[in-house]
Amino acid sequence: MWFMRQAGRSLPEYREVRRGVGMLESCLRPALAAEITLQPVRRHGVDAAIFFSDIVVPLRLAGVGVDIKAGVGPVMDQPYRTADDVARLVERELDDAALSPIREAVALTVAGLDELSAGRDPHGSPGSDNSVGVGAVPLIGFGGAPFTLAAYLVEGRPSRDHLAARTLMHADPDTWRRLTEWTAELTGRFLCAQVLAGASAVQLFDSWAGSLSLADYQAHVAPSSARALTHVADLPVPGIHFGTGTGHLLAAMRDVPRAAGLVHSAVGVDYRTPLDEAAAALGADVPVQGNVDPALLAAPWEVLEAHVRDVVARGRAAPGHVLNLGHGVPPDTDPAVLTRVARLVHSL
Amino acid sequence: MWFMRQAGRSLPEYREVRRGVGMLESCLRPALAAEITLQPVRRHGVDAAIFFSDIVVPLRLAGVGVDIKAGVGPVMDQPYRTADDVARLVERELDDAALSPIREAVALTVAGLDELSAGRDPHGSPGSDNSVGVGAVPLIGFGGAPFTLAAYLVEGRPSRDHLAARTLMHADPDTWRRLTEWTAELTGRFLCAQVLAGASAVQLFDSWAGSLSLADYQAHVAPSSARALTHVADLPVPGIHFGTGTGHLLAAMRDVPRAAGLVHSAVGVDYRTPLDEAAAALGADVPVQGNVDPALLAAPWEVLEAHVRDVVARGRAAPGHVLNLGHGVPPDTDPAVLTRVARLVHSL
Numbered sequence: 001m002w003f004m005r006q007a008g009r010s011l012p013e014y015r016e017v018r019r020g021v022g023m024l025e026s027c028l029r030p031a032l033a034a035e036i037t038l039q040p041v042r043r044h045g046v047d048a049a050i051f052f053s054d055i056v057v058p059l060r061l062a063g064v065g066v067d068i069k070a071g072v073g074p075v076m077d078q079p080y081r082t083a084d085d086v087a088r089l090v091e092r093e094l095d096d097a098a099l100s101p102i103r104e105a106v107a108l109t110v111a112g113l114d115e116l117s118a119g120r121d122p123h124g125s126p127g128s129d130n131s132v133g134v135g136a137v138p139l140i141g142f143g144g145a146p147f148t149l150a151a152y153l154v155e156g157r158p159s160r161d162h163l164a165a166r167t168l169m170h171a172d173p174d175t176w177r178r179l180t181e182w183t184a185e186l187t188g189r190f191l192c193a194q195v196l197a198g199a200s201a202v203q204l205f206d207s208w209a210g211s212l213s214l215a216d217y218q219a220h221v222a223p224s225s226a227r228a229l230t231h232v233a234d235l236p237v238p239g240i241h242f243g244t245g246t247g248h249l250l251a252a253m254r255d256v257p258r259a260a261g262l263v264h265s266a267v268g269v270d271y272r273t274p275l276d277e278a279a280a281a282l283g284a285d286v287p288v289q290g291n292v293d294p295a296l297l298a299a300p301w302e303v304l305e306a307h308v309r310d311v312v313a314r315g316r317a318a319p320g321h322v323l324n325l326g327h328g329v330p331p332d333t334d335p336a337v338l339t340r341v342a343r344l345v346h347s348l
Numbered sequence: 349m350w351f352m353r354q355a356g357r358s359l360p361e362y363r364e365v366r367r368g369v370g371m372l373e374s375c376l377r378p379a380l381a382a383e384i385t386l387q388p389v390r391r392h393g394v395d396a397a398i399f400f401s402d403i404v405v406p407l408r409l410a411g412v413g414v415d416i417k418a419g420v421g422p423v424m425d426q427p428y429r430t431a432d433d434v435a436r437l438v439e440r441e442l443d444d445a446a447l448s449p450i451r452e453a454v455a456l457t458v459a460g461l462d463e464l465s466a467g468r469d470p471h472g473s474p475g476s477d478n479s480v481g482v483g484a485v486p487l488i489g490f491g492g493a494p495f496t497l498a499a500y501l502v503e504g505r506p507s508r509d510h511l512a513a514r515t516l517m518h519a520d521p522d523t524w525r526r527l528t529e530w531t532a533e534l535t536g537r538f539l540c541a542q543v544l545a546g547a548s549a550v551q552l553f554d555s556w557a558g559s560l561s562l563a564d565y566q567a568h569v570a571p572s573s574a575r576a577l578t579h580v581a582d583l584p585v586p587g588i589h590f591g592t593g594t595g596h597l598l599a600a601m602r603d604v605p606r607a608a609g610l611v612h613s614a615v616g617v618d619y620r621t622p623l624d625e626a627a628a629a630l631g632a633d634v635p636v637q638g639n640v641d642p643a644l645l646a647a648p649w650e651v652l653e654a655h656v657r658d659v660v661a662r663g664r665a666a667p668g669h670v671l672n673l674g675h676g677v678p679p680d681t682d683p684a685v686l687t688r689v690a691r692l693v694h695s696l
Contacts, residue, residue, distance in 0.1 A: 065432065160508070163678055166643035170651050210593070213620045213641075245558070248595050248620065270563045293561075295514035303518050330511055 182330025210245025242268025269328025403492025558593025590616025
């Protein structure tokens with residue numbers, strides 16, 4: 001079990017180390033990104049770390065003018081909407097050297113996780129040879145799906161309906177394909193760098209996929225997501241494919257890592273679809289991840305506890321269940337509640 | 349056929365008459381609201397008018413401090429989140445007299461529609477006795493669903509996930525019920541006033557319902573929506589129940605007008621669910637409304653035309669189909685495209 005966005009604003013120790021440091025800058029300072037990634041593991045005792053980053057980091061590393069505005073989200077230097085815009089954009093290459101801070105941050109994180117695990121393990125001691133390996137908390141690599149990245153690029157900023165991106169995929173499918181093949185390459189290499197530096201799994205975040213019909217998802221989005229995951233298909237890591245509002249897309253999202261050749265993969269399910277229903281839609285051999293409703297983190301403990309127990313019970317319908325939230329931790333969440341949820345889940 | 353948000357920013361004649369007039373003020377000036385409601389009927393030749401208003405208008409009429417900020421949406425004077433906040437809020441009553449500008453605007457609109465229809469009808473002439481009645485373009489009354497209204501009140505402003513509202517319904521179900529019974533009363537009386545003044549149908553807009561699981565919708569939302577519609581159940585008007593991202597809620601939304609005693613009602617389907625699938629989920633006796641993807645209004649005509657024809661063809665699976673968009677007209681839509689769509693649909 002772990003929590004999406006467990007590394008972040010809900011933690012006072014996060015707000016402390018981020019003071020005066022911009023979001024993207026904090027992702028690109030290896031020691032800081034590693035420290036932020038480790039914070040929730042130390043505090044909550046979750047079973048996995050998720051690499052602290054942002055889905056637009058590979059854009060920045062490729063030289064695209066992007067910043068993250070507080071209270072708004074990723075904002076581009078311009079919207080990329082025309083064939084010309086996209087032609088100029090995809091000329092940019094992501095130098096392997098640009099990924100160095102990512103590799104460094106991952107290596108520091110993995111070392112930190114090994115130390116933490118050794119400290120937790122009664123049979124190991126910090127610094128001893130057997131502190132590395134068995135029992136170490138795994139690090140999950142982080143990457144945004146090509147559609148969600150492309151939606152930010154086309155819109156130029158966060159939007160509710162992703163109208164401009166959805167227009168482009170129909171109005172000029174060739175330009176759309178060129179754009180998403182490029183974002184797939186960026187995200188794929190971003191994920192691959194994390195795995196080669198020590199991450200044990202990858203999660204592809206397709207935050208906005210729920211805005212699409214199944215037909216549009218299959219025709220204009222699934223191929224580029226599969227393309228991104230082919231970058232890690234030869235590596236011995238499982239994948240998790242996550243989106244929100246994707247109840248109608250679950251089976252299609254399951255098929256994406258399969259198409260990429262990723263043998264082991266789970267599907268992330270947001271809080272709207274009960275896990276027993278999701279398991280029925282996904283088939284008997286697909287593990288699920290999710291789907292505690294983040295809205296209930298602010299409810300009285302009895303209400304939250306009953307909900308978590310229900311999620312765990314329904315998750316038994318799947319062949320495997322990574323307990324998580326159905327969406328990221330809200331910034332104003334009381335971190336003590338998250339710790340309590342982790343303890344509850346470990347007790348079940 | 350008609351277009352959700354057909355009266356609005358896509359029309360230059362709308363931007364002209366709105367110049368210097370705030371959004372809520374324009375809803376409360378009867379002659380202006382009527383003129384705005386008539387504009388798209390004149391221009392596009394659509395088969396229905398939708399009363400120009402905003403879902404927060406009944407809040408304003410009940411004395412709640414609410415305004416509509418350009419580029420943001422409805423903003424409350426404070427978020428209403430605690431039992432005390434809600435207790436003070438629901439003491440406010442909507443005086444019948446406060447609804448006068450609504451009744452007046454509806455009456456002016458209906459008179460204007462009768463004139464328009466007479467002008468269109470080769471057998472009638474403007475001003476003659478038979479210009480009223482047969483063939484007049486109907487006016488659809490407009491109201492926000494109690495959940496969506498309550499979500500604005502609890503959040504204090506538009507939000508993506510409606511976390512605070514969804515927290516409240518679980519954390520304090522009694523307060524949530526008190527709040528939504530109050531918003532149901534407001535919206536119900538708002539709709540009833542429109543029908544008594546001449547509207548021929550009502551549409552309940554539950555814009556945010558898609559953020560809910562089916563279980564939450566049924567337990568915490570459907571009862572208050574039914575309560576709102578009981579205000580018009582004894583009147584001879586059909587209803588339309590609309591939301592976005594509601595593929596998983598369609599059958600539950602169908603049952604709401606039925607529970608209210610509204611004999612004839614259709615379900616609005618957003619652009620994500622194909623109408624043949626929606627019809628299968630809804631059963632053989634439920635008409636549908638929708639579901640042209642607004643993103644395609646900006647695509648080349650050939651692409652849009654093929655999509656509209658596909659929507660019409662799939663809509664034949666239902667016992668009735670009101671062609672519409674799957675969501676409101678985007679503000680930057682070329683109005684000539686809407687006129688062309690109306691002509692195409694009328695030719696099919």
